[in-house]
Amino acid sequence: MNASTDRLLRRTLWGNAVFSVVSGAVLAAFAGPFARIAAHGPVALMGLDLAIVFELLGIGVIAFGALCAWVASRETMPQAWARVIFAGDIAWVVGSVLVLALPATWTMAGFIGIVVVALIVADFVILEYLGLRRLGAAS
Template identity: 40%
Template sequence: MSVKSYLLRNTLLINAGTSLLTGGVALAFADPLARWTGIAPWILYTLGVGLVLFAADVAWTGTQKNINPLFARLIIAADVAWVVGSGLSLHLFQDRLTTEGSWVVEILAIAVAVLAVLQTVGLKRLGDHHPRTA
């Protein structure tokens, strides 16, 4: 493993761990979280399952000897989609979210945006060491 891949690899593994944790919390505590945030339990269950599956994919990608740049770009794209979706959710469902729910959505979006930026920088640092897959 090259030194240049550490940032990307470590950020992917942090992304996997936090996605697994967030998904597990959404699944285990959907009903109380729904009351606290204003997010419907079925949405929390759906997000929980999606996040657990996403975490598995990100962990698999981050543990490969040579990280496939295409897979890394797809993960970054998914993170960007999460941030955009969070912004849309805040706008479209502001009347349904509690204040705490809005904060949760905002904090998670900021965390995901930071991970996307770090993954992008890590991918760029790989440079020519890994061929581009398109």
């Protein structure tokens, strides 16, 4: 695989890494305020307060961003891990749709926040798909 073949996927993964680490850190750091503005009244998911869920989610997103950075930084990109990231991003978009269908009463801010992040991740999905397809054609 040469530099021109994997450039799209590599740059997409770097963008995903930056977005994930920054947004995960912000979500973890401000989990309480985000939970208060995202839903009307207290919300619990699997018995956990929404603020704790947001904090744990933020930490997980940071770890995901670190994985994206690791994959993007390898001299020879591990395509299997790039596919794992691609699948994870698809799962995020699907999960976002499912979360919006939960019986929780999301505020407009909560609804918009979930939709905006899902749309950004969907953009990464499209670019990752194109990058992976380009790598497949080059093999």
